[in-house]
Amino acid sequence: MAEILRGRARSRQGLFREWIRTRTPANSWPALVGLAVFVAMLGLQQLIEPGTQRLLTSVFLFVALAQAWNIIGGYTGYASFGQVAFFGLGAYTVAVLMNSYHVSFWAALPVAVVVGVVFAVAIGVPLLRLRGHYFAIATLGAAEGAREVINNLTSVTGGGGGITIPTFGTDAPTPYFGKPGFYLAFLVLAAVSVALATVLARSRFGYSMVAVHEDEDAAGAIGINTTVVKVVAFGVSAAIVACAGAFYAFQQIEFYPTDVFDASFTVLMVIMVVIGGSGSVGGPLVGAVGLQLLSQFLRVNLGSFNQLIFGAIIVLVVVFFPQGVVIYVRDAWRTRHFSVLDNVRRYRL
Amino acid sequence: MLEVRHLAKRFGGLWALRDVSFSVSEGEILGVIGPNGAGKSTLVNLITGHARPTTGQVLIAGQDVTGRRPWVIAHDRVARTFQIVKPFRGLTVRENVAIGAMHGNERDGSVRDALATADELLELVGIAKHAHAAPTQLSVADARRLELAKALASRPRLLLIDEVMAGLRHHEIESAVELIHRLRDSGITIVAVEHVMKAIVSVSDRILVLHHGSILALGSPREVLSDPRVVEAYLGHRYVNRRSE
Numbered sequence: 399m400a401e402i403l404r405g406r407a408r409s410r411q412g413l414f415r416e417w418i419r420t421r422t423p424a425n426s427w428p429a430l431v432g433l434a435v436f437v438a439m440l441g442l443q444q445l446i447e448p449g450t451q452r453l454l455t456s457v458f459l460f461v462a463l464a465q466a467w468n469i470i471g472g473y474t475g476y477a478s479f480g481q482v483a484f485f486g487l488g489a490y491t492v493a494v495l496m497n498s499y500h501v502s503f504w505a506a507l508p509v510a511v512v513v514g515v516v517f518a519v520a521i522g523v524p525l526l527r528l529r530g531h532y533f534a535i536a537t538l539g540a541a542e543g544a545r546e547v548i549n550n551l552t553s554v555t556g557g558g559g560g561i562t563i564p565t566f567g568t569d570a571p572t573p574y575f576g577k578p579g580f581y582l583a584f585l586v587l588a589a590v591s592v593a594l595a596t597v598l599a600r601s602r603f604g605y606s607m608v609a610v611h612e613d614e615d616a617a618g619a620i621g622i623n624t625t626v627v628k629v630v631a632f633g634v635s636a637a638i639v640a641c642a643g644a645f646y647a648f649q650q651i652e653f654y655p656t657d658v659f660d661a662s663f664t665v666l667m668v669i670m671v672v673i674g675g676s677g678s679v680g681g682p683l684v685g686a687v688g689l690q691l692l693s694q695f696l697r698v699n700l701g702s703f704n705q706l707i708f709g710a711i712i713v714l715v716v717v718f719f720p721q722g723v724v725i726y727v728r729d730a731w732r733t734r735h736f737s738v739l740d741n742v743r744r745y746r747l
Numbered sequence: 748m749l750e751v752r753h754l755a756k757r758f759g760g761l762w763a764l765r766d767v768s769f770s771v772s773e774g775e776i777l778g779v780i781g782p783n784g785a786g787k788s789t790l791v792n793l794i795t796g797h798a799r800p801t802t803g804q805v806l807i808a809g810q811d812v813t814g815r816r817p818w819v820i821a822h823d824r825v826a827r828t829f830q831i832v833k834p835f836r837g838l839t840v841r842e843n844v845a846i847g848a849m850h851g852n853e854r855d856g857s858v859r860d861a862l863a864t865a866d867e868l869l870e871l872v873g874i875a876k877h878a879h880a881a882p883t884q885l886s887v888a889d890a891r892r893l894e895l896a897k898a899l900a901s902r903p904r905l906l907l908i909d910e911v912m913a914g915l916r917h918h919e920i921e922s923a924v925e926l927i928h929r930l931r932d933s934g935i936t937i938v939a940v941e942h943v944m945k946a947i948v949s950v951s952d953r954i955l956v957l958h959h960g961s962i963l964a965l966g967s968p969r970e971v972l973s974d975p976r977v978v979e980a981y982l983g984h985r986y987v988n989r990r991s992e
Contacts, residue, residue: 419857602849602858609835609846615797616833618817619826620901621850625816677837 428596436589443581451581457690458584459642460670464682465591466638467667472676473604474631475611476526479664480537483544484514484636486659488643490548493561496571503572507644514640515633517544522632526625538661545659560654563647580649587645591638595679607631608677673715675722684724720745748773748905748936749794754803756789763789765960767803771938776931778951778968779940782980785957787940788830791907795827796820807905822852826903828894830910834882840893841865841878847900868896872926887914899930906930907938912946924950944981948972956980
């Protein structure tokens with residue numbers, strides 16, 4: 399008994415070493431499936447037409463964004479409605495550096511990530527004291543504020559007139575990637591964010607995020623520094639989003655503050671995570687892929703009514719699978735209980 | 748191990764605690780009793796940093812920790828349970844305990860080690876068979892055992908238990924009392940807040956009685972139980988009068 403009450407190995411291990419060490423054949427399949435999908439997507443690129451390539455590129459973008467939102471909104475339980483601020487700041491950092499200072503994209507990218515993280519920490523320290531609706535509204539306000547600052551810093555950002563990244567000739571700090579290049583870039587970004595979320599979820603930090611989500615008093619009582627957990631989760635989320643914003647900016651070449659600070663980016667992240675299943679790695683993945691493909695399918699096949707049908711489908715999914723599709727399937731599979739009606743009853747108050 | 752000096756806490760116009768001073772030596776079990784609203788849970792909250800005292804000091808192993816954040820105090824190897832159980836609902840019972848073993852001063856080096864520790868602790872408190880259940884599926888008694896296992900997972904030297912025995916059946920109380928004695932024998936100093944008089948008398952070395960936020964009595968179980976003021980606070984003065992007649 400006395401032995402239980404002392405710590406085991408005192409050595410502290412990094413995330414990846416711990417993850418590698420705890421692999422067994424039974425728990426390695428998600429990693430193997432993920433790798434297989436990644437390779438398949440690389441191969442698929444050779445077979446598809448440019449239109450499909452563009453669609454998949456946007457799917458990859460939203461996979462990364464949804465995974466990022468899930469870290470703070472899903473695992474940690476702080477529903478941020480200001481994530482687009484990091485997207486816009488990442489985009490503008492890259493654009494300004496490439497346009498005005500002739501910095502290469504690869505040098506500007508880490509700066510964009512740092513800017514996103516610094517902003518997240520700066521607003522996170524005061525705002526993460528708020529909970530629920532208050533946090534949601536405060537982050538929404540912070541994002542609107544960030545857009546207005548960019549909008550009014552005309553001398554640096556070009557203001558409402560937009561900004562253009564030089565991409566051709568000797569003016570270009572980095573040659574344009576083109577469609578195949580951005581397909582690859584966003585595929586890697588999506589893969590990295592899924593891998594990061596997977597490793598994070600089963601780490602000490604991952605458990606800390608869930609503990610903070612469930613009960614901050616209880617988390618504090620067992621020694622979790624809840625402030626640090628919240629701010630770090632917010633920062634990691636912001637890093638991914640800012641990185642995505644940086645690639646997005648380069649892909650767009652020319653854009654306005656209203657494009658990259660568009661609150662509908664945030665809303666889509668939230669919807670994708672909620673529909674897929676928050677607090678799981680599969681949820682945002684399925685939500686992002688499913689919703690992007692569905693929305694494209696409806697646009698092509700339904701004409702002017704596509705948005706109406708799209709909205710109706712979202713409402714129906716939320717009503718029937720309030721916990722998210724992935725979590726429903728996982729629980730139903732475990733308990734061998736597939737009744738959708740029972741599911742609705744279980745989650746209704 | 749624990750010293751409390753002139754501790755007071757005011758909520759608006761109400762003094763939940765007033766000038767409370769006592770100390771607990773290493774390896775001792777101090778029982779804290781008192782009627783509803785006497786300030787028992789407030790006392791625990793002030794010691795573990797879940798509330799800040801209005802005035803007064805809390806010293807742990809001679810160090811002033813007054814007003815520190817809960818996790819700072821937890822890292823000083825102080826653990827607690829909550830009167831209203833606070834399980835992490837989205838996780839299994841086993842994972843709930845493992846989180847405790849992942850943090851604090853004596854933490855396990857990896858998630859896997861923490862899960863192994865959790866298995867041992869679930870065995871110790873007697874809910875090993877529910878390891879993979881959701882905490883919401885546990886009975887009241889088992890949920891309180893889970894609270895205790897979570898607290899033990901952070902390897903405390905000082906353990907504050909807030910009504911772990913409330914709602915337990917007779918034979919369950921006996922095994923809980925035995926468990927608390929075993930914990931003390933392994934070197935943990937314990938402050939046990941309880942409502943169940945019978946349980947606290949058999950578990951404690953000394954008993955502190957709180958009434959309206961102040962100390963009414965402090966002494967051995969026998970002294971405290973024979974103190975007429977304690978009897979009056981608990982059973983009302985009519986009972987005292989009748990007994991003295």
